[in-house]
Amino acid sequence: MPYDKLLSPIRFGSLELPNRVVMAPLTRARCPDLVPGEMQQTYYAQRANAGLIISEATNISESARGYVYTPGIFTDEQEAGWSKVVDAVHDAGGRMCLQLWHVGRIGHGMVHPDGRKPVAPSALKAEGAECYVEFEDGSSGNHPTSTPRALETKEIPDVIDEYRQAAIRAKRAGFDMVEVHAANAYLLQQFMATGANKRTDAYGGSVENRARLTLEVVDAVVEVMGADRVGIRISPFIEIFGLTDDEPKAMAFHLAEQLEQRGLAYLHINEPDWAGGDIKLTDDFRAAMRQRFASGALIYCGHYTAERAEKLIEDDYGDGAAFGRPYIANPDLVARFARDAALNEPDPSTFYGGDEHGYTDYPTLEQAQ
Numbered sequence: 001m002p003y004d005k006l007l008s009p010i011r012f013g014s015l016e017l018p019n020r021v022v023m024a025p026l027t028r029a030r031c032p033d034l035v036p037g038e039m040q041q042t043y044y045a046q047r048a049n050a051g052l053i054i055s056e057a058t059n060i061s062e063s064a065r066g067y068v069y070t071p072g073i074f075t076d077e078q079e080a081g082w083s084k085v086v087d088a089v090h091d092a093g094g095r096m097c098l099q100l101w102h103v104g105r106i107g108h109g110m111v112h113p114d115g116r117k118p119v120a121p122s123a124l125k126a127e128g129a130e131c132y133v134e135f136e137d138g139s140s141g142n143h144p145t146s147t148p149r150a151l152e153t154k155e156i157p158d159v160i161d162e163y164r165q166a167a168i169r170a171k172r173a174g175f176d177m178v179e180v181h182a183a184n185a186y187l188l189q190q191f192m193a194t195g196a197n198k199r200t201d202a203y204g205g206s207v208e209n210r211a212r213l214t215l216e217v218v219d220a221v222v223e224v225m226g227a228d229r230v231g232i233r234i235s236p237f238i239e240i241f242g243l244t245d246d247e248p249k250a251m252a253f254h255l256a257e258q259l260e261q262r263g264l265a266y267l268h269i270n271e272p273d274w275a276g277g278d279i280k281l282t283d284d285f286r287a288a289m290r291q292r293f294a295s296g297a298l299i300y301c302g303h304y305t306a307e308r309a310e311k312l313i314e315d316d317y318g319d320g321a322a323f324g325r326p327y328i329a330n331p332d333l334v335a336r337f338a339r340d341a342a343l344n345e346p347d348p349s350t351f352y353g354g355d356e357h358g359y360t361d362y363p364t365l366e367q368a369q
C-alpha cells in the first residue's frame with residue numbers, strides 16, 4: 001500500500017484513529033444564523049474517512065466573533081445543530097473535534113448586533129487585516145478591522161470562562177475532542193506575540209506572561225474534557241493579519257514544554273507559509289519541538305501531500321498531517337491516498353459563503369468514474 005505510515009492507526013490521547021490523515025479546520029462561512037444545519041451534516045459526514053475531523057473555527061461567544069456566517073457554540077440552538085453534525089459523522093464511522101475560536105482584534109463592530117468593539121491584548125489595530133462583514137444592503141464581504149480595545153485584567157477570567165462554557169457545550173454535543181485555536185493571529189496568538197501584546201500586567205512582557213492566557217484557557221478546557229481529549233493549534237513564525245513577533249521560537253518551545261507537562265492529546269502546528277510568505281519551518285525546529293512535546297501526537301499542516309506527510313512521519317518529526325484545501329475538494333481523500341489517485345482541484349471562489357456548490361458537490365472517485 002502506498003503511504004503505509006500515513007494510513008496506519010495512531011492514538012491521539014484517548015482516541016484511536018484509523019489513519020493519520022487529519023481534516024484541517026476550514027472556515028466555510030455557510031451558517032448565516034450561526035447554527036450548523038443539514039448542509040454541514042452532509043459536508044462533514046462525507047469526510048468521515050479522516051482519522052480525525054477538526055471542525056471549522058467556531059465562535060465561543062458573541063464577543064469572539066469577527067466573521068459573519070461562521071458558526072457558534074454559545075447558544076442551545078448552536079449546540080443542538082452541532083450535535084446533529086457530530087451524530088452524522090459518528091454514523092458515517094468518523095471522529096470529530098471542535099475548534100474553539102476567539103478572533104480578538106480581527107473583527108469590527110459591524111459584525112455584532114450591538115456594534116461592540118473587538119477586544120485584544122492591547123488597543124493596537126491589526127494593520128492590513130480584514131474581517132468578514134454583512135453590509136447594509138445584505139451583501140457580504142471583507143472589510144478592514146477596527147481598532148480594538150484592550151481587555152482589562154479583571155475581564156480575563158470571563159474570557160477564559162467563555163472557552164470553558166464552549167467546551168462544556170462541545171462535550172454535551174458529543175464531540176470526541178476540542179482544539180484550542182491559538183494560531184493564525186487570532187486572540188490567543190495576539191497575546192503571545194510581542195507586536196500585538198504591550199501589556200504590563202501578568203499577561204504581558206515575558207514569554208511566560210504572554211503564554212499565560214493560552215495556558216489558562218487550556219487548563220480550563222482540560223478540566224471539562226480531560227487532557228486526553230484536548231488538542232491545540234499554533235502557528236509560530238506566521239506573519240498574517242499584521243502580526244509581528246520578536247520571539248516566536250522561544251514561545252513555541254515554552255508552549256511545547258508546558259503542554260507536554262499537561263499531557264495534551266496533540267499539538268497541531270500550522271506552518272507559517274500556508275497562506276503565502278517566505279518563512280519556512282526548519283528540520284531543527286521540528287526536532288526541537290518533537291523533543292519538547294514527546295508524549296502526545298504532533299501534527300503539521302500546510303501544503304502537505306501524502307508523500308510529504310509520509311516523509312514527515314518516516315523522519316519522526318511528526319505523527320501525522322492535517323490537510324486543508326485538499327479536503328475541501330476531495331471528500332474521499334483517504335481513499336484517494338490509498339489508491340495513489342489524482343486529486344480534484346479546489347475552487348477558491350467557493351471557499352467562503354454560498355450554498356452546496358463547492359461545498360458538498362465535489363465528486364468522490366466512484367462518482368467521477
Ligand SMILES: Cc1cc2nc3c(=O)[nH]c(=O)nc-3n(C[C@H](O)[C@H](O)[C@H](O)COP(=O)(O)O)c2cc1C
Nearest residue numbers: 024025026027056057270274302303323324325351
Ligand atoms: C478556506 C479556508 C478556511 C480556513 N479556515 C481555518 C479555520 O477555521 N481555522 C484554522 O485554524 N485554520 C483555517 N484555515 C487554515 C487551514 O486549516 C490550513 O492550515 C491551511 O489551509 C493550510 O493547509 P493546506 O495547504 O492543506 O490547505 C483555513 C484555510 C482555508 C483555505
